[in-house]
Amino acid sequence: MQLVKTGLCAFGMSGKIFHAPFLKEHPGFFLSAVVERSKEDSKEKYPEATIYRSVEEMLEHADIDLVVVNTPVQTHFEYVKMALEAGKNVIVEKPFTVNVSEAEELVRLAEEKGLFLSVYQNRRFDRDYLQVQKIMNEGKLGSIKEAEIRFDRFRTEPSGKAHKENPDATGSGSLHDLGSHLIDQATQYFGFPEKLFADVFSMKGKDFANDYFEIILYYPDELRVRLKSSVFTKEAHYAYAIHGEKGSFLQKRTDNQENELASGAIPEYGKEWTQPIGEPDGILNFLNDNKETERVVTSSEAGNYMNYYQQIYEFIVFGYALPSPAEEIIRNMKIIDAALESSNTEKVVYL
Structure with missing residues (x-):
C-alpha cells in the first residue's frame, strides 16, 4: 500500500x-x-x-x-x-x-x-449534515423553498484566544470560525447564491470579535436560505430546518465525533467507530398522496471524518475526486467577505 x-x-x-x-x-x-x-x-x-x-x-x-x-x-x-x-x-x-x-x-x-x-471541511462528514442531504435527495419535501442552518453555542465568557476574539485580528470571530461550516453546507446543498444580506456583530461588546451573525442567501426560484449563529443560546434550536412545497424536515445537531475524540475514542479505519444515538433526532412532515405523514426520524448514516482522509488517499493513489478543493472553497470565502461588507453597509450585496 x-x-x-x-x-x-x-x-x-x-x-x-x-x-x-x-x-x-x-x-x-x-x-x-x-x-x-x-x-x-x-x-x-x-x-x-x-x-x-x-x-x-x-x-x-x-x-x-x-x-x-x-x-x-x-x-x-x-x-x-x-x-x-x-x-x-x-x-x-x-x-x-x-x-x-x-x-x-x-x-x-x-x-x-x-x-x-x-x-x-470536516462538517460534510457529520451525521446530521448527511441525514439532511439524504432526506432532500429522497424528494419527499418537493422543491425546497426555505432553509435555515444554525450553529449555536452558550459561551458568554471570553475564551482568551486572541486569534479568535481580538476584534483587530483579521479573520477572527464566529463568521470565519463557524460561518465557514454553515456557508459550506449551504453551498453544498443549494449551490452559490445570487446575493446576500447579513448582520454581523459582537454580543459581548466592541472589545471582542463578532460572536453573532445572520446571513440571508438569495437563490433563484424563490429559494431563501438563512444561516445563523449565536453564543448566547442556552436552549438549542433545531440545527436544520428545511421547508419545501410538499413538507418540512427538522434536524438536530447530533454528530458527536468531536466529543468522542476528545474523550479518547479511536477512529478505527473501515468501521463505524462512533456511538449510535439513543433517540430520534429529526421530524419529517410531508404530504404523501395528499395525506399528511408525520414521523420522527433517527439519522441513519453515522458521521465519520475518516472519510475525508480516505478521499484524500483515493485522490493521491487512484486519481478520484479531491475533497473540498481550494478553488471550490473560494466561493465560501467570497460569501464571508460579502457578509462583512453587507453588515458594514447595511445593504444587499450581489455576488
Whole structure:
C-alpha cells in the first residue's frame, strides 16, 4: 500500500482531535512529523513522529509528502505558501484564509507547482449534515423553498484566544470560525447564491470579535436560505430546518465525533467507530398522496471524518475526486467577505 508521509503544523486541539488520530489509524498515511514549539505532547501517542520546533524547520528537514496546516487562520496564508513553495501538497484547516485575495493567490501557486490544496471541511462528514442531504435527495419535501442552518453555542465568557476574539485580528470571530461550516453546507446543498444580506456583530461588546451573525442567501426560484449563529443560546434550536412545497424536515445537531475524540475514542479505519444515538433526532412532515405523514426520524448514516482522509488517499493513489478543493472553497470565502461588507453597509450585496 502506498504510504503518504505527512507533517502536522501544530498539536493543539485541532491536531490532537481532528487530524493526528485519523492519520495514525488510516493505513495509507504515516504521521512522520509534528510541530510543537516548546512541548512534546505528541510523544506519548505518536512516538514515531519527529518533533520540530517550527514549520520552517519541519519543511526543511522532514521527509514528508503532505503538510496539514492547522494553525490559527491568521497564519494560514504564510504557512500554506511556504509548504507549496517547498513542493508539498497541502491540507489546510478551515477557514481557508482571512480573505478571498489570499485564497486566490494560494490556488494559483498550487496550480503553478502542480500540487493539490484541499480545505478540511470536516462538517460534510457529520451525521446530521448527511441525514439532511439524504432526506432532500429522497424528494419527499418537493422543491425546497426555505432553509435555515444554525450553529449555536452558550459561551458568554471570553475564551482568551486572541486569534479568535481580538476584534483587530483579521479573520477572527464566529463568521470565519463557524460561518465557514454553515456557508459550506449551504453551498453544498443549494449551490452559490445570487446575493446576500447579513448582520454581523459582537454580543459581548466592541472589545471582542463578532460572536453573532445572520446571513440571508438569495437563490433563484424563490429559494431563501438563512444561516445563523449565536453564543448566547442556552436552549438549542433545531440545527436544520428545511421547508419545501410538499413538507418540512427538522434536524438536530447530533454528530458527536468531536466529543468522542476528545474523550479518547479511536477512529478505527473501515468501521463505524462512533456511538449510535439513543433517540430520534429529526421530524419529517410531508404530504404523501395528499395525506399528511408525520414521523420522527433517527439519522441513519453515522458521521465519520475518516472519510475525508480516505478521499484524500483515493485522490493521491487512484486519481478520484479531491475533497473540498481550494478553488471550490473560494466561493465560501467570497460569501464571508460579502457578509462583512453587507453588515458594514447595511445593504444587499450581489455576488
